[in-house]
Amino acid sequence: MTVRTRFAPSPTGYLHIGGARTALFNFLFARHHGGQYLLRIEDTDRARSTPEAVRQILDSLEWLGLSPDEPPVMQTAQEARHAEVARQLLAEGKAYQCFCTPEELAEMRETAMKEGRPPRYDGRWRDRDPAEAPAGVKPVIRIKAPRGGETVIRDLVQGEVRVQNTELDDMIILRSDGTPTYLHAVVVDDHDMAITHVIRGDDHLTNTFRQVMVYDAMGWRRPHFAHIPLIHGADGAKLSKRHGAVGALEFRDQGFLPEAVCNYLLRLGWGHGDEEFVPRDRAIALFDLKDVGRAASRMDYAKLTHLNAQYLRQMDADAVTGRVLEILRRQGPLPHGAATTIRALMPDIQPRARTLLEAASMCGFAIASIPLTFEPKAQAQLNDEAKARLLDLAEFLSEAPWERADLDKWLRDYAEVKEMKLGAVAQPLRAALTGSTQSPPIDAVLFALGRDEALARMRAAAGA
């Protein structure tokens, strides 16, 4: 049987990083086994589901390279089928109508809690004749939970987990308005979609015992389950906005590469020896649920950033240039020749930048125009002596062949002739050319800027 997995988010908000990892694991598992990876939008909560959220989830997955192999299944589109299954169970006596009001149920939970019992429905309509139904109450359909014994699931990550059936109650599968509940819809859809492996967050682990009731009542074969641990914020609490970026697209906007995000997410909870750098193909080859840990992990932005730097470094320079240009363009129109200058700089930017945003920021000086804005430290470099030196140096360099290696040599020669340390020449020059005390190597900067612009900046900084 071919492996089929699915990622099943509910469109009530943006796709956060935890969901992204669940999608990734589903994707990797399916790919590893040559199977299919699907997407189902769980929009049965009509009040909270929005088309914008659906759009964002799709966009997020696309950015991450985790688009599904088949068109997404919208859960609400299957409602007739969900109801049909519920009615079948009702007809077979495996489910029944319950006429309790929400108030009645709330009260039931409250007293149970107060008396130290688990808050469960007491099954008061399980064997009662529907003819006794109070007038005006629309019933829900509840499934008959097993009485006595225990339910066991063999989870591919969590191992064997068992629960006493007294912990389960007759859960609602069809609401009084005829729509299915999540616990019911999930099972019907997973069955109908022929899902073989349900890989999801371990917050669903205890719910699995309820879902299993539907599989068993319908006589359906249960899929394999794999409940992966959740991701927490740096403080160990559930991941939320206050922990910084959590939305998948936020990472994109902060200049992270999808490859790096996926690699980082993979390493959160999954390991293969000492391997840290695991690009997609390698991940597909290695991924196995048995290597997924059971403990929750914490989001560490520093490590993500480091991984991102590695991916950025090995990326094609033209590609990075393109991305940097995009970012820069958003901040304003680019001067003529910006693309050429930045492309020339790129090999020296890549090992220095950790994100695309940093890379763009490092290229800022390249698209600046005279007069440059000088950082205080750079300004301090430009004292009278330095200014005079810059004019002299500009004169000297005007004769130089404009190639990097030559520029480097000419600078060294200049320093030697003037009996100066190279740094004493380079730092004021750096300030003059970039407005900063930090930049790519000065010969690279000179070369990228081009003779005219470089000399002009030197003379401008000298106040000439």
Add this chain to the structure above:
RNA sequence: GUCCCCAUCGUCUAGAGGCCUAGGACACCAGCCUUUCACGUUGGUAACACGGGUUCGAAUCCCGUUGGGGACGCCA
């Protein structure tokens, strides 16, 4: 409250009874490299939550404690 899950450096992890004086990565500190900043490189600080067992031998197995997380909805 009840049930379920979890527990190795600050963080992510390796570790499936002797290979562990507990390894790697990020972060941090120091040195080297160097025209700045990075990259690179060398070294360093730093962990088996606690208590009982089992065993010749336990980070690894069992029990308990503590601590964390999750689930208990006509939400998903």
